[in-house]
Amino acid sequence: xxxxxxxxxxxxxxxxxxxxxxxxxxxxxxxxxxxxxxxxxxxxxxxxxxxxxxxxxxxxxxxxxxxxxxxxxxxxxxxxxxxxxxxxxxxxxxxxxxxxxxxxxxxxxxxxxxxxxxxxxxxxxxxxxxxxxxxxxxxxxxxxxxxxxxxxxxxxxxxxxxxxxxxxxxxxxxxxxxxxxxxxxxxxxxxxxxxx
Amino acid sequence: xxxxxxxxxxxxxxxxxxxxxxxxxxxxxxxxxxxxxxxxxxxxxxxxxxxxxxxxxxxxxxxxxxxxxxxxxxxxxxxxxxxxxxxxxxxxxxxxxxxxxxxxxxxxxxxxxxxxxxxxxxxxxxxxxxxxxxxxxxxxxxxxxxxxxxxxxxxxxxxxxxxxxxxxxxxxxxxxxxxxxxxxxxxxxxxxxxxx
DNA sequence: GTGCTATTATACCGATCTGTATAGTTCTTG
DNA sequence: CAAGAACTATACAGATCGGTATAATAGCAC
Numbered sequence: 001x002x003x004x005x006x007x008x009x010x011x012x013x014x015x016x017x018x019x020x021x022x023x024x025x026x027x028x029x030x031x032x033x034x035x036x037x038x039x040x041x042x043x044x045x046x047x048x049x050x051x052x053x054x055x056x057x058x059x060x061x062x063x064x065x066x067x068x069x070x071x072x073x074x075x076x077x078x079x080x081x082x083x084x085x086x087x088x089x090x091x092x093x094x095x096x097x098x099x100x101x102x103x104x105x106x107x108x109x110x111x112x113x114x115x116x117x118x119x120x121x122x123x124x125x126x127x128x129x130x131x132x133x134x135x136x137x138x139x140x141x142x143x144x145x146x147x148x149x150x151x152x153x154x155x156x157x158x159x160x161x162x163x164x165x166x167x168x169x170x171x172x173x174x175x176x177x178x179x180x181x182x183x184x185x186x187x188x189x190x191x192x193x194x195x196x
Numbered sequence: 197x198x199x200x201x202x203x204x205x206x207x208x209x210x211x212x213x214x215x216x217x218x219x220x221x222x223x224x225x226x227x228x229x230x231x232x233x234x235x236x237x238x239x240x241x242x243x244x245x246x247x248x249x250x251x252x253x254x255x256x257x258x259x260x261x262x263x264x265x266x267x268x269x270x271x272x273x274x275x276x277x278x279x280x281x282x283x284x285x286x287x288x289x290x291x292x293x294x295x296x297x298x299x300x301x302x303x304x305x306x307x308x309x310x311x312x313x314x315x316x317x318x319x320x321x322x323x324x325x326x327x328x329x330x331x332x333x334x335x336x337x338x339x340x341x342x343x344x345x346x347x348x349x350x351x352x353x354x355x356x357x358x359x360x361x362x363x364x365x366x367x368x369x370x371x372x373x374x375x376x377x378x379x380x381x382x383x384x385x386x387x388x389x390x391x392x
Numbered sequence: 393g394t395g396c397t398a399t400t401a402t403a404c405c406g407a408t409c410t411g412t413a414t415a416g417t418t419c420t421t422g
Numbered sequence: 423c424a425a426g427a428a429c430t431a432t433a434c435a436g437a438t439c440g441g442t443a444t445a446a447t448a449g450c451a452c
Binding site: 029113114163165175183 | 224225226228229304305308309310312313314315316318326327330331351354355357358359360361362363365366368369370371375378379381382385386388389390
Binding site for chain 2: 428432
């Protein structure tokens with residue numbers, strides 16, 4: 001028997017369609033701006049189907065965020081693995097993944113950052129889902145920095161994560177996907193500076 | 197006759213009260229989450245007063261953002277001036293201003309980043325107001341880096357701005373005002389690395 | 393077949409949304 | 423005093439909000 005570790009609820013076609021449609025609309029227009037009626041019309045589903053799978057709109061949002069977090073985690077892991085075994089190349093692949101993301105025509109900033117922007121209450125499950133995702137990003141960085149034998153990988157991971165978060169925001173603010181270049185240069189300057 | 201350079205519309209008591217109240221509520225709960233009725237109730241004003249001063253809610257939001265941008269710009273300029281003439285101390289004062297901001301109990305992330313999160317359309321005047329503010333932040337950094345005689349102040353300003361944007365977001369995400377320490381350390385490591 | 397669950401369709405709830413209409417009032421300024 | 427601007431109060435419009443109620447249908451497992 002196979003265990004699904006992170007997914008708490010079984011996946012069904014209608015549920016997935018609901019999550020996919022909601023994710024697209026939320027990401028394009030925002031969480032408050034998109035009503036459940038719009039999601040249902042776009043997905044071609046009845047309202048009771050939504051409330052059969054989710055207790056509320058907030059619960060749907062949390063499920064969308066967790067699903068997106070899993071998808072992104074898998075994408076990044078694959079991109080890193082495809083880069084081979086060189087720690088440096090793996091870190092570069094991590095940055096490259098962001099560059100490709102910024103270049104997508106539907107890039108619209110970070111769905112997680114935008115979620116806490118609309119639901120600022122720290123205790124809300126929405127905020128918690130975002131914190132979890134951002135911590136995972138830091139952990140990914142730390143793992144790569146350990147492999148690169150950087151002196152203080154935890155501190156360096158936080159610094160590089162700041163650069164990346166800033167880049168996601170700035171790519172959105174300025175509409176400038178090339179900002180990732182500044183991340184790469186600053187990151188390697190920091191690593192070089194710390195390594196000697 | 198005194199000219200008001202940046203402010204396009206005359207300041208009146210009711211208009212200011214409207215802007216202050218709206219700014220507080222928008223910052224606390226978000227832009228879509230706060231209706232004009234809530235703002236008017238909180239300010240104790242009639243609905244027609246709002247529509248006498250502003251054509252729409254969107255125009256109110258833009259005015260709030262521009263007012264906030266001016267206030268922050270003035271605060272930061274004062275903090276930097278108070279730090280004396282040492283370029284290094286002035287840059288530290290700039291970081292310190294952010295630290296104090298993160299420490300405020302009403303800190304709730306960046307009102308500008310949250311605004312583009314809720315109004316992602318790049319062509320909207322809301323987005324433009326945010327871009328203007330963020331460019332001003334970069335320019336402030338660049339001016340200080342010129343004074344510090346950093347080799348490529350423009351590129352360095354962008355890098356330090358990434359760190360700061362990341363810190364604002366992370367202070368909000370993780371509820372961690374101490375993240376500014378990582379900015380200070382990374383910033384000076386980058387400057388030192390570039391200066392020799 | 394007989395249940396059970398998923399799903400649909402439709403109608404409805406009360407609340408809230410942005411914005412307008414209208415008329416009266418207060419305040420300032422010429 | 424007179425005129426006009428600022429402001430208030432109230433009512434209303436039409437749409438949309440998240441969520442519920444109810445009844446009927448479809449599909450699948452025992």
